[in-house]
Amino acid sequence: xxxxxxxxxxxxxxxxxxxxxxxxxxxxxxxxxxxxxxxxxxxxxxxxxxxxxxxxxxxxxxxxxxxxxxxxxxxxxxxxxxxxxxxxxxxxxxxxxxxxxxxxxxxxxxxxx
Numbered sequence: 001x002x003x004x005x006x007x008x009x010x011x012x013x014x015x016x017x018x019x020x021x022x023x024x025x026x027x028x029x030x031x032x033x034x035x036x037x038x039x040x041x042x043x044x045x046x047x048x049x050x051x052x053x054x055x056x057x058x059x060x061x062x063x064x065x066x067x068x069x070x071x072x073x074x075x076x077x078x079x080x081x082x083x084x085x086x087x088x089x090x091x092x093x094x095x096x097x098x099x100x101x102x103x104x105x106x107x108x109x110x111x112x113x
Contacts, residue, residue: 052077053085056071059071059074061111064108095112
């Protein structure tokens, strides 16, 4: 009985070659074309008014207040946006808002004192 050393054991085992993986050639990509965005039509110049919110508050501080239609025309907001703004102005803004309807059925908002 003979004891094989490590070198003798490794020498007797044939070396198995590792399988090689074939790599696919890299695909050539063409640069994508970005969509060109249409520019917004120019509205009122920025210098014309500083802030829509300040403008609405100033309208509501007038003696007669401001109707929903007037606010919508000046700010280009939709009716639900104006009503939401007035609601937040009353709750979080700390302003006392008086809301009433005239004979024609138009809603008028005033900032009370």
